[in-house]
Amino acid sequence: MNKEIISPILLSLRVATVATFFTLIVGVFLSWLFARKKFPGKDVIEALILLPMVLPPSVVGYLLLIFFGKRGPMGIFLENTFGFSVIFTWIACTIGSFVVSLPLMYQNCKSAFTSVDTRYEDAARTLGASGWRIFTKVTVPLAWPGIVSGFILSFARALGEFGATMMIAGNIPGKTQTIPIAIYFAVEIGDTRKANILMGIVLTFGYILIFSLNKWLKTKRMN
Numbered sequence: 001m002n003k004e005i006i007s008p009i010l011l012s013l014r015v016a017t018v019a020t021f022f023t024l025i026v027g028v029f030l031s032w033l034f035a036r037k038k039f040p041g042k043d044v045i046e047a048l049i050l051l052p053m054v055l056p057p058s059v060v061g062y063l064l065l066i067f068f069g070k071r072g073p074m075g076i077f078l079e080n081t082f083g084f085s086v087i088f089t090w091i092a093c094t095i096g097s098f099v100v101s102l103p104l105m106y107q108n109c110k111s112a113f114t115s116v117d118t119r120y121e122d123a124a125r126t127l128g129a130s131g132w133r134i135f136t137k138v139t140v141p142l143a144w145p146g147i148v149s150g151f152i153l154s155f156a157r158a159l160g161e162f163g164a165t166m167m168i169a170g171n172i173p174g175k176t177q178t179i180p181i182a183i184y185f186a187v188e189i190g191d192t193r194k195a196n197i198l199m200g201i202v203l204t205f206g207y208i209l210i211f212s213l214n215k216w217l218k219t220k221r222m223n
Helices: 003-036 040-053 057-068 073-082 092-116 119-127 133-157 163-169 177-186 192-222
Strands: none
Touching: 003 040, 003 092, 003 133, 003 177, 003 192, 040 092, 057 073, 057 092, 057 163, 092 133, 092 163, 119 133, 133 192, 163 177, 177 192
């Protein structure tokens, strides 16, 4: 395979890996917080977390462009503080992938934490276990299948992100051109060979991820 095919693959894997890493941390924390705590404005904040799931990706990308653009609040802060702009960089691709994949992680993890019987946590608490120890030794292991499901689905979603990434990062070969963007522009110029190869890779990888997840969950249920 030539560089025009390898470059989008490597960039997509890089973006998806970094985005999913942060999605895992933020998603697990937020889902545990919303599953276990009550506080003012909870429903409002939760709706904002899930909003990217129902908005068109292009709208999400446009909102990110406004926020991180040269005239946006975060864009101005980054430019004045660090002399740096994330627009049209691989970091912008990562931000777009993170935002659209977070709802998947959040939903899966929250369902997993909600299904955990709090009596196990209460029992550990009466035995003197700290909150962090209860979370890592009791709550997370019991919610593990849901966390893994959210992680894999979020990774697959980040890998296939197109609309938001296109808006905030554009199409710069070797810099911001991920697999979905490369496929789109390959079709635009009539390069069906490149589009077919990349499509086959994405389909195969996505199928392997979902198939492996289903097999693993089936094994966990049987055990």
